[in-house]
Amino acid sequence: MTTTWQDRYSGAVMNTFGVPKLMLERGAGAHVWDADGNEYLDMLAGIAVNSLGHAHPALVQAVSTQLATLGHVSNLFATEPQLRLAERLVEMVGGDARVFLSNSGTEANEAALKVTRRTGRTKIVATEDAFHGRTMGALALTATEAYRAPFEPLPGDVVWVPFGDAEALAAAVDEQTAAVIVEPLQGEAGVNVPPRDYLLAVREITSRHGALMWIDEIQTGIGRTGTLLAHRNPELFDGEVVPDLVTLAKGLGGGVPIGATVALGATASLLVPGNHGTTFGGNPIATAAANAVLDTIEDDDLLTHVEGVGEILRKGLEADPRVTEIRGAGLMLGLTLADSVDTATLVDAALAAGLIINVPRVGRVRLVPPLVLTVDDAERFLTAFATALDAAGVSP
Numbered sequence: 034m035t036t037t038w039q040d041r042y043s044g045a046v047m048n049t050f051g052v053p054k055l056m057l058e059r060g061a062g063a064h065v066w067d068a069d070g071n072e073y074l075d076m077l078a079g080i081a082v083n084s085l086g087h088a089h090p091a092l093v094q095a096v097s098t099q100l101a102t103l104g105h106v107s108n109l110f111a112t113e114p115q116l117r118l119a120e121r122l123v124e125m126v127g128g129d130a131r132v133f134l135s136n137s138g139t140e141a142n143e144a145a146l147k148v149t150r151r152t153g154r155t156k157i158v159a160t161e162d163a164f165h166g167r168t169m170g171a172l173a174l175t176a177t178e179a180y181r182a183p184f185e186p187l188p189g190d191v192v193w194v195p196f197g198d199a200e201a202l203a204a205a206v207d208e209q210t211a212a213v214i215v216e217p218l219q220g221e222a223g224v225n226v227p228p229r230d231y232l233l234a235v236r237e238i239t240s241r242h243g244a245l246m247w248i249d250e251i252q253t254g255i256g257r258t259g260t261l262l263a264h265r266n267p268e269l270f271d272g273e274v275v276p277d278l279v280t281l282a283k284g285l286g287g288g289v290p291i292g293a294t295v296a297l298g299a300t301a302s303l304l305v306p307g308n309h310g311t312t313f314g315g316n317p318i319a320t321a322a323a324n325a326v327l328d329t330i331e332d333d334d335l336l337t338h339v340e341g342v343g344e345i346l347r348k349g350l351e352a353d354p355r356v357t358e359i360r361g362a363g364l365m366l367g368l369t370l371a372d373s374v375d376t377a378t379l380v381d382a383a384l385a386a387g388l389i390i391n392v393p394r395v396g397r398v399r400l401v402p403p404l405v406l407t408v409d410d411a412e413r414f415l416t417a418f419a420t421a422l423d424a425a426g427v428s429p
């Protein structure tokens with residue numbers, strides 16, 4: 034008997050994800066190929082990570098050049114790519130801010146959580162259905178009981194209120210509250226969109242009680258919804274909200290691991306020498322990658338592109354009676370299907386139609402393709418998705 038790659042996976046990789054359905058070999062743009070040479074249109078992008086798609090020349094060039102020049106030095110030294118990225122992130126949130134760089138979303142949230150502890154308060158208000166990461170601190174904020182329960186006790190003093198409900202939030206926030214953490218759109222839940230005035234209300238409530246407003250833009254940030262930061266997207270939100278903390282990761286490095294904790298105003302001074310650290314965080318390779326992502330978004334006017342191609346997807350999906358709701362903006366779209374088809378059946382039908390899609394909950398599809406998804410890709414998706422819904426037996 035031959036040993037399959039699935040056997041090797043089960044034999045050597047800890048069983049936290051289940052055995053994957055595919056082993057992928059290479060990618061280009063929004064396309065990937067498996068070990069048998071089958072091609073797939075990647076509408077998941079490594080879970081909203083591959084902002085420039087696969088093997089983008091600007092990212093390849095930036096990372097290769099940086100690695101050949103100076104790959105890692107630790108935070109005992111500064112580097113130009115690190116400074117450039119930090120300055121750009123400060124500018125992105127509006128000027129008066131400072132940045133802590135790390136290696137992932139959960140780490141970006143850990144650093145922010147430590148910032149909140151330095152207020153002298155410990156209570157955190159989060160939202161139901163929120164996802165904030167898997168390390169102990171970030172997990173303590175994540176709403177999903179099944180993720181948290183096996184690891185209790187977790188850092189405590191967290192309460193959850195319904196997402197998008199300003200009244201419930203106002204009732205939960207008090208003088209003991211260090212921070213309110215909220216995603217602009219809830220990603221892992223299948224793209225939940227709050228009312229247009231929700232973030233303004235969060236700002237008003239937190240300010241009233243001297244609590245920090247912490248926006249988790251790990252999935253929504255870096256162009257995903259058509260603006261660099263989703264909380265500034267006029268298509269989604271009223272007003273101009275200035276938060277105290279913004280966390281970033283996923284799309285920022287375009288596939289190279291990086292996280293960023295941005296603290297605004299006085300909040301930027303809460304962590305002092307000795308309070309936090311990281312060996313890899315802000316490393317020249319990761320920051321060169323993030324700079325290349327931001328350069329490409331700017332140079333190729335990807336924000337306008339995201340809006341345009343997102344609109345094509347939306348229009349096409351609206352025409353399908355089996356799709357009853359489309360949530361989100363830009364290239365972060367959540368669909369509800371008329372028929373609650375079994376999750377695995379739908380994912381398999383999509384793969385058979387040449388599509389990688391994500392089905393986070395029964396009857397809910399999340400589309401977070403590369404920002405470089407072309408108009409042709411979008412049209413190919415619409416055709417293949419209709420085929421997949423047919424094959425999965427989804428009826429209107």
Ligand SMILES: *Cc1c(COP(=O)(O)O)cnc(C)c1O
Pocket residue numbers: 137138139140142164165166167216220221249250251252282283
């Ligand atoms: C993915 C995600 C995280 C965790 O990021 P990791 O890089 O997986 O640790 C945190 N918050 C949100 C909103 C996310 O989507």
